Amino acid sequence: MTDTPEASPPSPTEAPRTRCGIIAVVGAPNAGKSTLVNRLTGSKVSIVSPKPQTTRFRIRAVVMHNEAQLVLADTPGIFSPRRRLDRAMVAAAWESTQDADLALLVVDARAGLTEALQSILSVLKRSRAPVWLVLNKTDLIDTKRLLPLTAALNEQIQFAETMMVSAETGDGLQRMLDMMAAHVPFGPYLFPEDDLSDLPDRMLAAEIVREQILRQTHEEVPHHATVETEQWEERRDGSVRIDCTIYVGRASQKAILIGDGGSKVKDIGRRARAELETLLDRRVHLFLNVKERQGWDEERARIRAIGLEDIG
Ligand SMILES: Nc1nc2c(ncn2[C@@H]2O[C@H](COP(=O)(O)OP(=O)(O)OP(=O)(O)O)[C@@H](O)[C@H]2O)c(=O)[nH]1
Numbered sequence: 662m663t664d665t666p667e668a669s670p671p672s673p674t675e676a677p678r679t680r681c682g683i684i685a686v687v688g689a690p691n692a693g694k695s696t697l698v699n700r701l702t703g704s705k706v707s708i709v710s711p712k713p714q715t716t717r718f719r720i721r722a723v724v725m726h727n728e729a730q731l732v733l734a735d736t737p738g739i740f741s742p743r744r745r746l747d748r749a750m751v752a753a754a755w756e757s758t759q760d761a762d763l764a765l766l767v768v769d770a771r772a773g774l775t776e777a778l779q780s781i782l783s784v785l786k787r788s789r790a791p792v793w794l795v796l797n798k799t800d801l802i803d804t805k806r807l808l809p810l811t812a813a814l815n816e817q818i819q820f821a822e823t824m825m826v827s828a829e830t831g832d833g834l835q836r837m838l839d840m841m842a843a844h845v846p847f848g849p850y851l852f853p854e855d856d857l858s859d860l861p862d863r864m865l866a867a868e869i870v871r872e873q874i875l876r877q878t879h880e881e882v883p884h885h886a887t888v889e890t891e892q893w894e895e896r897r898d899g900s901v902r903i904d905c906t907i908y909v910g911r912a913s914q915k916a917i918l919i920g921d922g923g924s925k926v927k928d929i930g931r932r933a934r935a936e937l938e939t940l941l942d943r944r945v946h947l948f949l950n951v952k953e954r955q956g957w958d959e960e961r962a963r964i965r966a967i968g969l970e971d972i973g
């Protein structure tokens with residue numbers, strides 16, 4: 662963006678200046694936004710699953726590249742919302758494009774131009790920030806199919822750039838980083854250089870548990886479960902005790918989550934604990950408590966607890 666004073670290149674007398682910009686990563690559910698953000702960051706900042714609507718709130722991740730700080734905002738997939746929870750998720754995604762210097766529209770190249778994508782395009786047309794098209798999952802399709810898809814999408818929006826990548830294999834990501842670092846405006850860093858994300862550890866713990874629920878349960882259970890960290894207790898031996906509550910909407914969902922003799926919740930806990938120990942680099946004692954709470958996805962307190970604004 663060259664129309665702001667900050668964006669002008671440094672004059673020869675000035676010390677070289679850094680670049681910094683906020684980049685909103687948007688798209689339909691399951692397009693691979695979180696996989697992309699994790700891969701660009703080189704660590705796990707956002708949970709990933711094969712099920713749509715995995716990400717529920719905006720997570721900022723910081724990537725340092727070529728003297729530039731790229732602040733990537735991973736967002737919930739955009740779809741037609743029904744529940745209060747869904748409306749808040751979709752609002753968070755759109756909101757993140759408002760203060761962005763650049764928006765990346767991530768498209769599942771194999772899925773192509775779906776109805777969901779079509780309605781995103783019609784809103785994104787009015788974006789203040791430039792929009793780049795990121796065709797993802799190119800490892801899954803024949804390259805011959807990419808050109809007609811690019812042409813069809815560019816008919817709807819004049820994308821400033823188009824890139825073809827695979828967040829899974831890393832293909833095309835180096836070039837993408839170079840281009841983003843060259844695009845963001847000159848300016849001071851917004852975050853300390855060693856910051857990874859703005860996700861507090863308590864939220865990270867809840868998200869890692871939710872990721873296991875998404876991976877280990879099916880049908881209606883994953884989307885009707887929410888996880889909150891109730892207690893975080895530092896132990897003298899350097900370990901931490903984390904107590905999380907899993908809320909589900911119905912008794913039947915609770916029964917599935919608990920499993921025969923508690924086997925399912927034990928498995929969810931075991932895997933989440935192992936992952937948390939790696940991410941937090943310390944011993945973790947994880948306790949999960951499953952509660953039935955009808956209508957939690959319409960409850961303001963539950964929506965705020967996962968970091969979403971209540972939008973009524
Ligand atoms: N083969 C392949 N799979 C991918 C690629 N990128 C993402 N995936 C898979 O696609 C699924 C969805 O990925 P996510 O990163 O959770 O997608 P998302 O866009 O963040 O989804 P929501 O948070 O629900 O909006 C996961 O199973 C990923 O492993 C890719 O480049 N190639």
Ligand SMILES: [Mg+2]
Pocket residue numbers: 694695696707708709715716736737738
């Ligand atoms: Mg996601």
